[in-house]
Amino acid sequence: MPLFGRDTELKDLSALVDGPGDRSGILIEGEPGIGKSTLVEQTTAAATGAGLRVLRTAGVEAESNLAFAGLQRLLYPLRREFDALPSRQFDALTTALGMSDSTDEPSIHLVGLAALTLLADSATDRAVLVVAEDVHWLDLASAEVLAFVARRIDSEPVALLATVRDATTSPLRDAGLTVMRLGPLPEDDANALLDTIAPGIPAQLRRRVLTESHGNPLALTELPTATADLTDNAPALPLTERLEQAFSARGSALPGPTRSALLVAALNDGDSTIEILTATGILLGDAVSSEVLAPAVAARLIGIGSGTVTFRHPLVRSALVAAATAEDRRRAHQALAETLEPLPDRQVWHRAAGTSGADEDVATALEDAAERSRHRGGAIAALERAAALSSTPVRRADRLLRAAELAVDSGHRETVERLVDAARMLPLTAEQEATAKWVLSGFEDGMRDSPAHIGELAALAAAVATDGFPDAGLRILWAAASRCFWSEPGPDIRRAVLAVADTFGIPDGDPRKLAIDSIVAPFERGEEVLGHLRVLATSTGRDTETDHFLSSAAYQVGAFDLASHFAGAAAPGFRAAGQLGLLTRALAIQAWSLARVGDLAAATPIAAEAAAFALETGQPFMYATVITVQAEIAALRGDYAQATALTTEAERAGLTAGARPVLATVQLTRALIAFGEGRFDDAFADLARIHNPRDPAYSPALRVCFLTE
Template sequence: MILGRRSEFAALSALLGSAAAGDGGALVLRGEAGIGKSALLEESARRAGGSGVRVLGTAGVQAEVHIPYAGLHRLLRTAPDLAGAAVGILGSPDTLPFRAASALLDVVSAEDTPLLITVEDLQWLDEASWEALAFAARRLSAERAAMLLTARDGPDVNRRLSGSGLAEVRLEPLDSDDSAALLKRVAPGLAPSLAAQVLLTAQGNPLGLVELGEAAARSGGAALSPGRLPLSERLERTFSGLVGELPPVTRSLLLVAALDDGDDLDEVVRACRLLEPGAAGYEDVDPAVVTRLVQVDDFRLRFRHPLLRSALSQSVSAVRRRRVHAALAEVLSADPERGVWHRAAAADGPDEELARQLTETATRAQHRQAAGIAMTAFERAARLSEDPAARGNRLMAAVEMASEQGDTLAARRLLAEIRVHELTPGDRAVYELRQEVFHGTRYTGGERLIGFAETVEALAAAGEAARAVRLINTIALRTHYSNPDPAVVERLAVAIDQMTAVHDDPLLPALASMIAPVTRGERARRGIRGLSAAGGTDPYTTWRLGLASATAGDSVMACELFAVAAVGLRAQGRLGVLYQLLITHAMNAAHLGDARTALALIPEGESLARELGEPNWLPTAWSAAGTAEALRGDVHAAADRAAATEAALLPYGRNPLLAWVHQVRGIAALGAGRPEEAFGELRRVFDPADDSYHPYTGHFLVAHLAEAAAGCGATAELRELVDQLTPAAEQGRGPALLAGLGYARAVLADSAAGYERALGEELTRWPFEQARRQHAYGAWLRRRRRPAESRPLLRAAAATFDALGATAWADRSRTELRASGESLRRPTENAAVLTPQETQIARLAADGLSNRDIAERLFVSPRTVTTHLSRIYPKLGIRSRVELARALRIT
């Protein structure tokens, strides 16, 4: 089944329909190599045959282009019962084309059923066959026959068709939707980042999509590295064959242009003259322009299809390619940023100085957020390395860049090339951590952190800040979720402090707060607020600053930074970071009680993690979704998510990530009115003897634990815990912990003064916690027979909980309100009827984004967005996007 081509098939159907009615005709399908002409011809022939039309076919063969009537003989051999006298007429090379055409028309007339004649590759038909077929085609109007021809672009075809009088249909590249659908068909498991590269490279060329898609599925990111696309023999023959007929000097010019990373014709000619002195001039590119292989505008040379560039580079020997790169490097001597790539490509052995320069290029690309370029540069630098330890370090850096892009295949391939015995202790620790993450065999927690601390200290002492920052960035999140020895944590934090004093990387204080949230959190949050206010940080840094805010207990700032970073990461195509951001954003939204936002973010984050082959983040996604479902009061959905998370994490043994399982179960039990069960689940997260102990997760759960304690009478244990956590709150000033302790103290005070003090705290950016206090005080007042005072508090609490999607809490506020003598109906949950993707699209549209903007953010087509919105409006009972915010109750 051919994707797209609706207008082309309509034209072909009209042609066959007219032919069946006795009004025959001819049509030429033309376009560039690989555009799908043959596939369309074959499908048309199949459909015609299926509808009772007889099909005869021929094709031009390049080797027979000088044999008169070779093409017509091939056609008649497919219909020996009709050929008759025509065979004898064509047997003479002196037969005039109009006589041959007349013989062909006799064959057509002899057939009682409708007839379709297919002619493939007319550019390679012998001249006699072409003239006869064109003559006959112009005279089919009175016949029940049609002729369908395919032709590749080129001067010979232009010459033939210009005076033929035959109708033409030009096949254009497939649109983005059909390209994506075709790629998904040929390479269904391809990671989104690789799929995006294939789509960009193929530019809608079906043959390119098929061949490159299959190559990428086999070889991962290596299949699409710049300058060495591994085209199959079929694709190489297709595109290289176009060049084979050009003059040698033109072929040389095109080869230089294919290996050049620029498009300056002057640059290409100068390099070609170095390659073959005196052989090349500007006019030598003209044959390639005439054949439509390239176009030249204002001395800018551009290939009409990128696959031709790749085919050219593969059509010559490695020695020849190195000579071309050496010539380009000499021409580009004044441009070291570009010249280093050509020097690297021209190198025929290890070169440590060149490897060092490429490493610097990779580091600059990394800072520019060009992860793909950085990966390629690090990998090439590793290939050129003379120092084994440097080789290993550069390969580890390439692994990191591949991981950021979501290219798991490339990351695993690069890991497999590393010789572990050559690594430094720090790189070996990172290597083992990467292996653990990629293969998911165990969770070693903080076992290796002492080695990391020693390496960071050594790098800091040696002044290698960039390598130290990269190492800390790799281990920071693992450190946060490992409950490591406090002494090791302090060593890491001190090493970061020392680097911060001499290095202005904005990530350093943020990473310090991820590793030591209590001792370094407050200072880091001040710095992050300043950077956020100033703006200008790149998307990756913004994401890491958001993550640092989250681990330091500031979910509000984290969510703001995540929302900004997501836009940039989407634009850069860094899906390997984006899915982590979406899942983390969802978890922090859930910590803020915002079930609506969490549930809108999870589907895409979870889907990307699966598509990229990153199962390690799925438990986090399930935990975030389970927490949001618990807030909504969907106990069964929350239980399913908790069970899935537990099943994934239990094989690793003692694991702080298990804290999320008890988070989900505890909040679900609390929302369902089972405070004793909730307290038991949540208390485990705070118990150092429990396998799921994790103090920093506990900082987000203090208020939930206090609410459960109030419901089951466990205030003595709560008081003890408050006393234990107070020093950390005073030192680190983490917003989540401060908010939780503020509510816990109100519960322990159990007085009007205590609740009023809690309500007086600044919580405008923590609406769930404000509503929780309003509910608790309102319920306290009602039970003391002060219903009039309780109602405003309970109404406000219910409204906030409803807006956040925390339905279980909103229902409890309504219950208390009814008990006070006032009823409040539950609002219509319009959003509940939407699918997760519809919800996401609806929220973005309500925020004012255009369909195209939404499509770019969600990696779908604008047409898909339009289709979803057309379904969303009737579901919500609205007519336009201006009503979406109200319908979704977005505040």
Template sequence: MSKSTRNIRNEAHSPCMCASRSALPALQGRQADIALIDNLFDRIDQGGTALVISGETGIGKSALLETAKHRAVERDFIVLNMTGVLAEVHLPYAALEQALRPLSKQMASLVPRQRSALLSAFGMQDDGGAPDLFLVALATLFVLSESATCAPILFVADDVQWLDKATYDVLSFISRRLGSDPIVLLVAMLEGFEQPFGDSDTLRLKLSALSDADAEHLLDAHAPGLSPDLRSRFLMEAAGNPLGLLELPQADRTSDAGDTAWLPLTERLERTFSSRLRDLPDAARTLLFVAAENDEPSIEEVLRAGEMVLGERVCVDDLAPAIAAKLIEVDRTEVCFRHPLVRSALHQVADLATRQRIHGALAATIRGQLDRQLWHRAAAIIGPDDELADEYDRMAKRAVRRGAAAMAIEVFENAARLSTTAKARNHRFLRAAELAADLDQPEVLERLLRQVDVDESDKLAAVRIDWCREISKPPAVHDPAKVAALVGFAAHAEAAGAKDLAINLLWRAGQRCWWSSANEKLRASVLVAANRLGLPDSDPRMIAISAYVEPLRCGRSVLNALQQLSPIDHSDPSIARILATTANIIGAFDFNVGLLAEFGAALRAQGRLGELARVLFTRGWAEMEIGNWAGAMREAEESARLAEETGETLWVAAATILKAMLVGIQGNLDESEAFAAQAERLLLPMGAGFLRAMLQIARGASAIGAGQHWLAYEQLQRVFAPADPAFNSGLESFALAYFVEAAVFSGSPESGRRVFDQIERAAAPTPMPWVQTMLYYGKALLAEPEDAEHWYLQGLGPAAKHWPFLRGRLLLAYGGWLRRQRRSANARRPLREAREIFDALGASPWSHRAREELRASGECSRQRSERIWETLTPQELHIAQLAAEGLSNKEIGTRLYLSHRTVGYHLHRIFSKAGITSRSMLGSMLVGVENPAG
């Protein structure tokens, strides 16, 4: 064993959670639960696992974790510990820093951005940037994975319901990525805690009450000589709860079974613990109260604060009576409660005045931790304090810089309560509300807004309230009437001099025009209001408003403006988002792929995974349109995975629709419909009209591929029917070519013509090249025989090369038309080109149709052969591409938010599937992936 490994183990094995090093007694009735954990240890060489252990208070979760830690030490595991403490829940990343302390030397091996994020999260560095939670989580995963090369790791997290939110989310992130690392994560939480952890594949163990026989054995072993009445009473009250069986007999045993009214076990245990205070000396009792209110287990802090409260000298020996009463345990520099209920009981027993004196003493005692001092200062006073409120403002800003926006909400809320004026109070509640809206916490948002006391003269506060409520809504709300309200709010903001807020409100109004298929009058009102602000035409929000309000008519001018603004300025994430997503609205997919790749790379580096999921979906749709179908599926798969991880159900549905579209046009109709049905289930409670329209486009395109034009017509006409939930005027152009094709070949050309004429008028006078190519295709399909060739040739002009699938369909239709005009020799060339495009794309139904047409024209075709890279999953393909670019496993892991061991596992599978033995062979295998039809 190396010296560094020994040091890690020694530090990690230190009983920082006050676990006894002595051999633990066997747990009564938990043999099966211990066997489950042993099995996780036994198969550690096959990869790691997370196990969530739940149960009621006192059921034995902590005891089971202690047993697991001892068994892991016996197997030479590195053991890491963290325990949630209610008093620390306001300190972001406090528990995570505690757990990773033994591995601090491993942080030096992190890439600079990850190291900076972790140090900022732990308050060890303040570079002005906000470390995204997922970047901190990735850094944590890499520290664990790197340390696991020395020895397997057992990571134990107890009472996670009292962890700070940031640490909890990091743990949940890690739990989903242990498959290839020798790490076992054991997480214990109270039964009924509703915060989700892990995913559907995470192992879960619910601890049940002990059987009657086990309960009797445990009670008799720890409390022999009880009278029959007391024994029966304790067995009944404990109801198989191990803590109850151990602690209830420690109380006064002289009372009869019927002397005490029934109380819930938790309350009875709290009374049992608090009853032990009666016989303690004043110094011991006061020190216990101090320890209960402190948010760190430091003995030094407890003793110093205790001296201030008592007005006399104290030492560690003064804690001895509390240790003897089995209320606390002391190990070197830390004092730990034997059970969280002890802390809870002490907090309830101490009167308010005592708690305030203790918090004041702690505030004066704590050194070098300003935020902790401020929490205790606030707890030590009653009533407002403007100076302290200002300090809290600064604390909230520090929290935001550390990426702990959830903590900043609580801090701003406390600052509001400390404010002496209504104006200051309202401002702080609104700052907290804006953060809650950004974090998608609607219940917290409404609670905060209800506390804002808006004066009728304060128009800006009222507008800020409406802005908070607006940005908290997902991009799925079908409410055209809200557009007019947003225009009105913008006018109020403009009148109050808040021009930036006004343009943000109008940008949101423009988005709602697109989501809600707003009428022409509403759309015009948004443009008029935006122009009235006098902002430069180059303002990205002005450009975006034009795109969302009039995507067809303003497409060309929007594209020109976007081209003038690129590359993206990443200093303002909201502006970058506008620029990177607007181009898809107007159909500038070829231009937008580069922007989206650039913005996605920035989001990936910053760890903003929720936003990355949206951008990946948008990029995937653009790549599909320009013919990079492998890339599109890669983006769709990752988008769905990240959206599910970050709770963005809307974007899970969006990515699933993209997958349905891709597999459908490749000929996998059953798989396509399975994806479509999954997306539809996700969309049911949302009413997301624009995604319903995309879903119908996916189903329609798949049906055309299967030759079911009548079904495609039924699916696609819903996109153009204003009364249908799937109607979306902003997406009609996306469905145009498919709908006209379905209408013509299903015997409903007049319906196709009506839609065609409507879009042609809206796109005049200069349609976007993508739209213009579809218009030529539609004209050719709808034209009289003598006019069709002209429109086919127009459609096959230079612009069509940017849209391979659309060009292939034009070629196929043109070749078929030529053959039906008895010009078979002329038909073969476009049909051959169509076949080559479809083969390159993997569009099997259309490839088959092109071969049939060629056969009818007198020419045979060889069958398409599958390429090696097509056997890889989207994630394997992504890893193979990054490895072919020369990235190491660690660099690939950083890019994809995976551990380097997971990357190595996937590369092993890739080599096996492809029949290759080295990275140098990946390049030749991947030829043609990105631009197969180019």
């Protein structure tokens, strides 16, 4: 069938095929049925004809909780090329795709690097077109890997073509892809398409179809056959609902066993014909053959491939699910759960969907699946579903907050806020409320809070520890200490935080205590902290969290060589664990410290990576912090125009929340610029602001840094 009204889009897509290395790719956006898939088919056909290698995947709503499911479909054709990958990338990728016996959680960063290496190596023989449809339904792990790849293929003969529905979210929306917005077909093209589909359609029905379709090609194709649904008295439903209604009406006319098989297929998180037939047999109480699906094929609802069942359009799947009763869906999920018994990580989701009301056994099974999950996104989803099935509010809140903690480590701000809000709708214990406050401040270290809240947070930490929860109390105390870095609460509150820290009974050489002491009292306890750091510098690399605390402590007291050493030891651990939020902070400390010791060549790429990760993980103030590092590097190199532009950008973010270290580094950089340009009075004035407690740019940490240089 010819394609109507998309000449401009086809031209842009042809350019992508002709020059896959010229840009990273295109994201086609539009409502259901608007023609995204048709454009993809035309483009893949052209790419294949031009000699490109086409690799495809698609998001499926039923698979959205299966980590790396979409990536497995995409990269499985390249499996014979995995052996050429570097060993760590090979291990990460094969673990992610379930092709190894490893139970370790693979790092998104390493999996992304492996996918990038694999695609780039494959493209040395012939260019590669990666196609990812319905990315709003891709599992989060796969979507994050594809976004990681999309940001880094500019110079490779690899292009990415993706599709996404309107008003949906996906990491690929922020991956630098060119957005192609598909609108309705113009009137002439809509008429031409309708003439091709239904040339003899009566005039009155023709007008109704054109009006109802609003230029949507799928509607123009499907609605003429649903004449009973288009009477003058029919309610004015939204177009998506009208299309689903047309598909569900077609399904309702099928034999009962076929309807059951279609519902099982629609709810299954895989497309295996054997799985669908087995579960259908369980549901009906009698074995069925593939013939049960034949009427659905004839009705143009599904297609049968090599051992697989595919739906003609995602709306067919959603229409069948929506048309079924809640009891029918529950029984179908139970049949799938029985079929998938050898695959517990898939089975548990169907057990959960087949459960009505609270069920601690299933909730516990979901928690176990979260522990086994090879991606934090999958673990977060499992814990959230476990919370919904929890038998008590306390257990529900625990699971929601645990999921929120994982979301902080992974850098998913919106998810954190949503989970904490859900937990706070429940009656929380003191420990849970404290955890909620700590988790919620994880992205900004409480910079938007009043400095007076720092004392309240320290008091809460002491109370939680006294109630028998010292670890939770210490985490809250660390949050209070971190606020003393970003803002200036005054000497009284600093002493109060320090006093609480001293009551925890933590040994003086404990990395957590050193980090707290160095932030809260860098002058008073700096020498003592330094003594411990020099001893601990010989034992890095054993524990990532320990190295991270020590890097922070070293930076706060001006030991930039040690700070760089500890941060450099922490970064690989965060990278390997996929903890990109914490990796951003480790890289920022490392870049900042290297700049202070004058190793600009090493600091520059680390700062660039930290800035990229800060944006990817939604940490605007960490991004502003890294921008100031880049500004300082530019000033030290004599690029005063670049340094000025970066300080202006950073200052805007710093002033928004009163982030004193950002503003202080801005002043330090301006002083460097003024010194370089011979404006010594201006340089002195800029530096004086860092030392004035009444100035927004005053920062004890930066005073230490300045005095040690």
